[in-house]
Each structure stands twice: as C-alpha cells, then as structure tokens.
Amino acid sequence: MRNIREAIRRTNPFQKDFTVDAQSILSDLGIASLVADGDLAVTSPITGEVIGRVKQNSTADVDAALGAARTAFATWRNVPAPRRGELVRLLGNRLREKKEALGRLVSLEAGKILQEGLGEVQEMIDICDFAVGLSRQLYGLTIASERPGHRMAETWHPFGVCTIISAFNFPVAVWSWNAALALVCGNAVVWKPSEKTPLTALAVDRIFRDVLDEFGSAPAGLASVIIGGREVGAALVADKRSDIVSATGSTEMGRKVGVAVAQRFGRSILELGGNNAGIVSHTANRDLALRGILFSAVGTAGQRCTSLRRLFVHDSIYDETVARLKELYAKVPVGNPLEQGVLMGPLIDVQAFARMQDALEQAKGEGGKVSGGERVTVKGHENGYYVRPALVEMPSQTEVVLKETFAPILYVMRYSDFDDAIAANNAAAHGLSSCTFTTDLREAERFLSASGSDCGIANVNIGPSGAEIGGAFGGEKETGGGRESGSDAWKAYMRRATNTINYSSELPLAQGIDFNLG
Template sequence: MTIAVLDLATETAKLLAELGVDASRYHGGTLSVTSPVTGKEIGKLREHSVSETKAAIEAAHRAFLEWRAVPAPKRGELVRLLGEELRASKAALGRLVSIEVGKITSEGLGEVQEMIDICDFAVGLSRQLYGLTIATERSEHRMMESWHPLGVIGIISAFNFPVAVWSWNAALAMVCGNSTVWKPSEKTPLTALAVQALFEKALKRFVAEGGTAPANLSTLIIGGREVGEVLVDHPKIPLVSATGSTAMGRAVGPRLSQRFARAILELGGNNAAIVCPSADLDLTLRGVAFSAMGTAGQRCTTLRRLFVHESVYDQLVPRLQKAYGSVTIGNPLETGTLVGPLIDGQAFKNMQAALGEAKSAGGTVTGGDRVETGSTEAFYVRPALVEMPDQTGPVEHETFAPILYVMKYSDFDEVLALHNAVPQGLSSSIFTNDMREAETFVSARGSDCGIANVNLGPSGAEIGGAFGGEKETGGGRESGSDAWKAYMRRSTNTINYGRTLPLAQGVKFDVE
C-alpha cells in the first residue's frame, strides 16, 4: 500500500482559514504538529508559559463572576449558536479531525456530530436545572435544594477525541454558569484552535443579538505537562475534567484531592464482550469488528477482550479472522478505508511489545504487522486478532492499538468473573438472545463497568447517557443524564414562613 503524496500542510492551512483561525496561531512556534496520515508536519504552534496560563485562569475567573449572573436559558442561547456554527462547519472541522488524528472520514464527521448533539442537549438542559422540594418535619417551613454555578472548569483532553470531549464538558459547564480553560493534547492542538474560533464566532453573534457575555468565557491553552499542572493546582479551578491514561489519572487525582477540588477522570478501558451460545453471529461479527478495529483501536471504549462460548467459537472466530484479513487499511481521507493509521511511532512500538508478550504467553497472532506506505514516518498496521489460552499477561492491560484478545469459555458465571477481573471498568457488552443472560449482565452481579450493552459492542456512546467508568477508569461521568450536577454546587435551603421557631428533631432551646 502506498499513500499518495499529500500536501496536508496546505490543506490544513486552508481548513483553518475557513474555520476562522488566524495563520499566526499555527506558524512560527516550537510545538510541531504532525499528521499521522503521512507523518509530516502540518503546523507549528507557540506554547503558553506557566505565567500566561495563570493569568488566563484569573481572567476566566473574572468571566465566571459575570456569567453566573446570566439566566440559564440565556446561557443556553449561546450554546445554541455554537451548535449552529458547528453545523455550518461540520465538513471542514470533520476533515481537520481526520487529518490531525487519522480518523476515517465518517468518524471525523461523527465526532463533530457529537458536538452538535451535546449542544442540543445542553440547550434543553438550560431550562431544566431542577432542584428538589424536600419534605420537612417542621410546620410552616419549606426545604429545597438549589444548584449554583461552580467556577472555572479545567478541561484536559486526549488526542483520540480532540474536540468532542471538550464539547461534552464545555457545553454543560456553560449552561451551568461556568467559564472554561481548555488544554488539548499536544498531539492535536490544531482542531482545538478551530473549535475556539467557532466558539468566538458564536459569542460575537450572541452579543450582537443582545446577549450579555464576558470575554474569556472559553480560554484555550497550548502546552505540555507544565501548563496542565497549573490547571490541576490552581485554587480558582474547583473542577478539572481530565481524559487520558490511568497513569495520568494517578498523578492528577491526588493533587486535586489535596486541595479538595473535584475531578472528572476518564482514564483507561480494557473493554470486553461475551458471546453466548444463542448470539446472532451475523450481528456479533459486525459489532465486534467495529468495536475492535474502529479508529485503529484508539478509542477508550475499543473492544480489547472477547470471550466466546465453546459451542460457537469455531463458527465465529474464523469469520473474524477473515474480516481482519480483508479489512481496508489505508489513507483515512479516501472513501472505502475502514482502518487508518496509529497516531505515532510510539503507539506502534507499544502494539508490537504487547503482541510479543502475547506470543510468549501462548497466544496465536493473526495480523498485527505494519502495512508499508512508502513513508517511514506514518504507522499503519493490520489489526491483530490474538487467540489466548487464558486471561493473562498483556490481556490484563490496555494497549492503545487494534489488538483483540479472544478466549474460549464454557460457564457463564465463570466468564462473568473473568470479565470483571481486570483493573479497568469503562465499557462492556454481551451478545445473547437469552433474557436471563442479558438481564444478569446488566444487573448488580453482572458487568462492573460504567457502560454495559446488550447486542451491540462496547465502542462508542450516545450523548444522552452519562459517559464514564469505574475502578481504574476513574469514576467520572460526562455528557448526558445528570452529569451536569458535577459542574454545579448544591445548596440546601430551609425557609421559615411562620412566626415561631421550631427546631429540628424536637430540640428545645428557649431563651428570654
């Protein structure tokens, strides 16, 4: 396979200009950005210093003090306008995602659609920030809970979903009355520049149409670990939402807890699926293939472990091997490609190391080899299917690459225990037409993950559900359902509208 000579730097510049980014933002800096499609440089950004980051947080705090006073439905109007800008620029931004991350075209566009969807969700939410009225034991009293804006929200995002994760946090944070400071991955800052430009365009429209909004409501910080640490340690950031590795979470979590700040941690996932005797194997094949190979295995929800019942193992696994051998690997910008490149050479090294461990543990590997493209700087691989004798070695760890470990099982209770016997707990699925197996899997004694699906794979999620996982995945929740509560502070209010002062629990304290 040969990747045609592509001038992605020129195309990237055109896309950024179309999206409203000034050329000075991605020329002349020290942070080199390469496209995994070719391995070539497509931009060079200036990084922010620690002092600039601290100043940006102070400015964001001043913006919060103003924004919190704007009624929530008015705040929702700004997010509605952001959704409109994203709709108008979906093709350009989706293309930029594909260039910078290496996603196939439909996945790049799909990521922008997630942003549009969460904006729609947040607009409706802006009129539904409900508090409860609570029964009180005292007559002529009313007790209720109120929800108030929290402050500056720090967002640290990863390369694999460079813009969607920002929107999950920012859209909710803004309708909840907060400002945001965003540090994207150093591997994917160009898409962040584009999103910031679209937000600023929406903000100008909002003000022009009579809305009230401060400057610095959304701030973008470009840099590495040093500026990320400023976000984590700054006393005026009460919540940090961080997406990345478990190792990153182990560093971030204790530092936030030390100053009693909140954390939304979206960390590693070692996601599994169980294929039962009654499974629809045609449906299972499609579900497994996308979940294991989509985004070249670089999703936190990627399927990495597959347990197949012994009665259907010999029917399903050869079909999977055939699919792995025939899947179209290549330039993600071309129609028909299903698997694009790994993000960089380190990802390729990690994949080969894991496959070496698997072979040493008795695994049989199909695929996993590098697909030559004529470039030494781009890393395309054939997805690997590894038949393992049991769950051991690399099977117990997440490798951010397209490796699917396949194991045979015979007993349902035993496979449930194996499914849960890894440190991570993000996403999971079961393929079955047996009601008891399906209901057990989503019950308290079933999957211990934050996401548990029946008859679809673990990869991907709709914005309506709260996204996140348990154990070493971090325990945080983003996106839909009641995840908005993480971005607000709760206040319990009791109002005495009578002329006496009864105390709770019948306490008597009479004074003259």
C-alpha cells in the same frame, strides 16, 4: 454478513495517490496564520509530516487565563440559564456550518477515518442541542420537612472555573461534552488539549470566538485555550482557581491529577482508561455480533477508551467465530483515512506502534497465537504508522490481556459458563465499558444486574464503543468514576445547596430538640 462485506468494500484503498491539502483546511477554519511559526511542530499521523507549528503557552499564560476566567465567572453566573443556553445554541449552529472542514481536520490531525471525524463533530452538535434544552431544566427538589410551617428545597448554582484536559483520540468531542454543560451551568472554561492535536483546539476556539461576537454580551475570558505539555497541565491542575478539573487520558495521568486536585479539595471528573470486554453467547445473532465486534475493535485503530480489547466466546461457537473474525480482519481496508472505503487509519505515532508490538511479543510469550499486527506500507505515506488489526487467541487472561494497550489488539478466549464469563469481564482493573451478545433474556438481564458487569457502561447486542450523548459517559475502578455528557452529568458542574424556609411564627427544632431558656 452482507452488510459487513458492503462496509469493508472489496476495492483496493491504495489505488489512488491522495494528497491532503492541509493549508486549505486550516484556511477554511480561519487559523492558518496561527499555525505558521510556533515552537510546537504538529505532525499528521497520516503522512508523518509537519502540518503546522503552534506557539506554546507558559505558566504565566495559565495564571492569566485562570484569572480572566474567575472574573468572567463572577459575571456569567448571574446570567439567566436560558440566556446562557442561547450561547451554546449559536455554537451548535456554527458547528453545523463548519462540520465538513472541522471533521477533516480531526481526521488529518488524529488519523481517524473521515466518517469518524465527521461523527465527532456531530457529537459536538448533539451535545449543544442537549445543553440548550438543559438550560431550562436545571431542576432542584422540594423536600418534605418534619417541622410544621417549614419547607425544604434543593437548589443548584454555578460552581466556578472548569478546566478541561483532553486526549488526542477525541480532540474536540470531549471538550464539547464538558464545555457545553459547564457553560449552561454558569461556569467559565479553560481548555488544555493534547499537544498531539492542538490544531483542532485552535479551530474550535476560533469558531467559539465568532460565536461570542454574535452573542454580544459574554464576559471576556469566559473560554480560553492553553497549548502546551505537562508543565502547563500541572499548573492548571494545581491552581485552586481550577474549581473543576475534567481530565481525560491514561490511568497513570489520572492518578496524578486526582491526587493533586484532592489535596486542595477541588473537584475532579476523571475519564481514564478502559480494558473493555465482550461476551458472545452460543445464542447470539452471529452476524450482528461480528459487525459489533469489528467496529468496536478496529474503529479509530483501536485508540478509543471504549475499544473492545477482550472477547469471551462460548466454547461451542468459538472455532467458527474466530475463523470468521480472521476472515474479516484480513479484509479490513487500512490506509489514508481521508480516502473513501478505508476503515482503519494509522496509529497516532511511533510510540503507539512500539507499545503495540511490545504487547504482541508479550502475548506470544504468554501462549498467545497472533494473527495480524504487522506494519502496513501505504504508498505515499511511508512515514505513517499503519498496521493490520491484530487478533490474538489466548489460553486465559494473562498479564498482557489485563493491561490496556491503546492499539487494535483483540484478545479472544473461550468460556463455557456465563457466570464465569462475567467474572472474567470484571477481572480487569478498569471498569469503563462492556457488552454481551445474546438472545437469552436471562443472560441479558444477568449481565445488567447488580451482580453482572461492574462497568459504567453495559450493553446488550451492541459493542462497548459508540456511546450516545443522551446517556452519562464514564466508568468505575481505574477508569476514574467520572461522568460526562448526558443524563444528570450536569450536576458535576454545579454546587448543591439545601435550603430550609420557615414561613411560620414558631421555631420548632429538628429531631424534636427542646432548647428553651424556660
């Protein structure tokens, strides 16, 4: 508990009047002139004020970007992979130089606390490091042939143009997960960021332009950014030149993207919603569990696809656990995310606030007991949608519990049998992330087994959020089945070829087929 108290801090986070100098951040990143007079107004959730105006692209711009990307791909695919890795190495180095400014812009535009904004840029740096090593490890296989004098092999080749559609909550990390791998795999990249967070995309694009100048030999059109809403997104998804569409967002969006890409036999990588659960065993290390629960449920104001939303607590420790969680929730400093000591910033906008309030009202109607969830007034930032994190004791997994609400709402329920808790974990339509807190080896292994959690991510004694880039990220069911970032996720950005080489003077056929004329 000492560590939690230290993290939360007992000081009032609203004592000082903090003024965000948006223009200095934009100038430092070299994009101030790009965000002065466009037709898309960009507001900061911190203040609710406009911090930039960005020019939106048209469907004609989409056509031009994809055409340029296809031309660039024809050249880039023939560049040796280690040389492609050099480009990504330079990107990682430049991100190190710009980490502070870009991290602040992430916080300013997405509403994350500064530590999370900086952490997101660190993710970009980490995936660049991973991709640089990968550029020398794009391995195939040698396969035993049943035919004498023959060798079979598996080779991997660049796929084409990778179109990346990212969401507001991780405005730059998701691009890097995809782009770093796509580039070392020999692909070109087109990026459509969320229209809620276009400034960070323009900043990253500017950084990448500088890297391309330093690299010196990359083809024009290798990477581009398209700013706009659904119309340009739909044009990108429908175009057959988008060989791979990697889309992050809601399950509803994924259904449309998946169908549109499948109709033209393209490839999609879908990273969609998550209604993630945790199980707290009676054997759990309580302090560790509380720390894990707090970050996973409250971090990023509950606006992560991996946020903890459902918690099953063993009946024997339920009352104690809920009481301690309520105590911690009441102490969470909510306020300007760029101020030191604040652990939870605002929701992204009024629509997110409305959805949260609707969910809490529905929970009450379904027998829930709500603690927190009310709007918080932050001095000087009255137009921001700040809320207290909500803890909701529920009698069971009702309709609202099984619906993902992108907000800091944690539904807490009792369980007595561990197998029943696993079944409850798996009852959600999504299958992204999950966790259990236990010191019982049998429970831990049961949770990770084939009959345990059905999620793409299953953790023991750590919350469901905060994934490292070394492991493949993604989930099953209505989460879409996609995988990004580490492990062998690179294979989704390449095409596989099986090759057979006959080095004999005979022509034996597979399966012993005799096809001689006599």
